[in-house]
Amino acid sequence: MRILVTGGAGFIGSNFVRRTLDSRPDASVTVLDAMTYAANPANLTGLDPARFALLKEDIRAADLVDELVAESDLVVHFAAESHNDNSLRDPFAFVRTNVEGTVTLVEAAARHGVRFHHISTDEVFGDLDLDDPARFTPETPYSPSSPYSASKAASDHFVRAYVRSAGLEATISNCSNNYGPRQHPEKFIPRQITTLLEGGTPRLYGAGDNVRDWIHVDDHNDAVWTIIERGEIGRTYLIGADGERSNRAVVGDLLEIFGRGRDDFVHVTDRPGHDRRYAIDASSTLALGWEPRYTDFRSGLEQTVGWYRANPGWWRETRASAEEKYAITEEVIG
Ligand code: NAD
Numbered sequence: 615m616r617i618l619v620t621g622g623a624g625f626i627g628s629n630f631v632r633r634t635l636d637s638r639p640d641a642s643v644t645v646l647d648a649m650t651y652a653a654n655p656a657n658l659t660g661l662d663p664a665r666f667a668l669l670k671e672d673i674r675a676a677d678l679v680d681e682l683v684a685e686s687d688l689v690v691h692f693a694a695e696s697h698n699d700n701s702l703r704d705p706f707a708f709v710r711t712n713v714e715g716t717v718t719l720v721e722a723a724a725r726h727g728v729r730f731h732h733i734s735t736d737e738v739f740g741d742l743d744l745d746d747p748a749r750f751t752p753e754t755p756y757s758p759s760s761p762y763s764a765s766k767a768a769s770d771h772f773v774r775a776y777v778r779s780a781g782l783e784a785t786i787s788n789c790s791n792n793y794g795p796r797q798h799p800e801k802f803i804p805r806q807i808t809t810l811l812e813g814g815t816p817r818l819y820g821a822g823d824n825v826r827d828w829i830h831v832d833d834h835n836d837a838v839w840t841i842i843e844r845g846e847i848g849r850t851y852l853i854g855a856d857g858e859r860s861n862r863a864v865v866g867d868l869l870e871i872f873g874r875g876r877d878d879f880v881h882v883t884d885r886p887g888h889d890r891r892y893a894i895d896a897s898s899t900l901a902l903g904w905e906p907r908y909t910d911f912r913s914g915l916e917q918t919v920g921w922y923r924a925n926p927g928w929w930r931e932t933r934a935s936a937e938e939k940y941a942i943t944e945e946v947i948g
């Protein structure tokens with residue numbers, strides 16, 4: 615099976631590529647990745663050149679995309695601008711990659727009749743109140759609140775439109791917040807882990823009450839394979855692992871892992887329009903026979919801390935550049 619993986623040099627995509635090559639001897643993988651600031655070449659080192667190739671190019675390069683898709687049996691589309699805070703500073707990069715890039719890919723996949731899986735996010739549904747018992751389902755109306763989530767919502771709509779109007783053989787998955795090895799230090803969990811490894815103090819946006827529904831990246835990627843193999847064309851599947859936690863609780867756990875007090879953090883400027891809570895009802899994916907393996911968040915977090923501790927060369931420079939960006943607008947408020 616020849617698989618084209620877009621964005622395979624980033625966090626979730628590179629874990630997907632490694633896991634796929636390890637567990638599926640019949641698979642060969644071509645990664646198409648523009649190698650933006652979010653990619654790390656170290657994510658893809660040591661892979662067998664007989665079964666793996668990396669092409670450094672934009673997913674909007676229509677001629678190359680056409681050729682690559684025509685040679686593939688499956689396209690798994692991870693490439694995106696993925697960070698909410700960046701989308702508040704430069705929304706146009708998100709429109710270019712997340713919307714125009716996705717349309718370039720589905721055009722080619724529909725033209726060549728190639729199976730397509732679109733990786734999306736729970737953020738397309740907007741947010742929930744902290745005390746609302748509801749969770750997102752595939753029927754929840756779209757209501758994105760940042761330029762990032764608006765661009766991902768648009769990309770989902772394009773995939774669905776191509777299923778209906780061009781016969782695209784696609785499935786879509788909307789997953790909750792991922793954590794695990796190789797996540798960029800601009801994101802919440804690796805930012806706090808690398809801060810703690812450098813002896814600093816974790817930073818909570820606003821009061822820290824916001825809730826995210828955490829899932830280990832390997833569980834996400836296993837669910838993606840389940841949907842590719844058993845999902846129904848045209849359907850949307852929600853992926854989550856019952857991992858709801860406030861940001862304050864996550865930081866408390868990390869502080870404890872580092873032997874510090876649970877309240878040893880600072881509050882910093884809140885994110886404008888900060889979504890309060892995400893929560894996934896994963897019945898649509900569980901019904902296909904998938905089950906998360908990382909059901910103990912604390913031990914998944916400990917494994918992740920261990921990875922960052924063992925790989926300082928992977929994160930030192932990217933952390934420094936992420937912190938430079940944060941320093942422009944972020945202030946300690948308490
Ligand atoms: P990431 O930012 O770590 O990686 C994105 C990758 O896409 C990078 O390697 C980057 O170089 C590449 N890329 C960006 N623009 C490109 C372009 N124009 N052409 C080719 N490649 C380009 O992101 P991630 O966290 O691994 O997220 C992967 C996917 O999963 C995204 O679609 C994201 O929306 C979705 N998702 C992420 C999460 C999460 O918690 N991180 C949760 C749900 C869904």
Ligand code: TDX
Pocket residue numbers: 696697698699734735736737790791792800801802803805817818819820822824825826861885
């Ligand atoms: O330093 C921080 N302090 C803090 O309190 C950072 C970087 C974040 N936060 C908060 C904001 C959020 O409530 O932590 C929470 C998680 O923040 P992010 O890691 O930026 O993730 P989020 O905005 O929830 O989006 C993530 O999940 C859905 C991914 O980045 C998206 O790509 C995915 O679609």
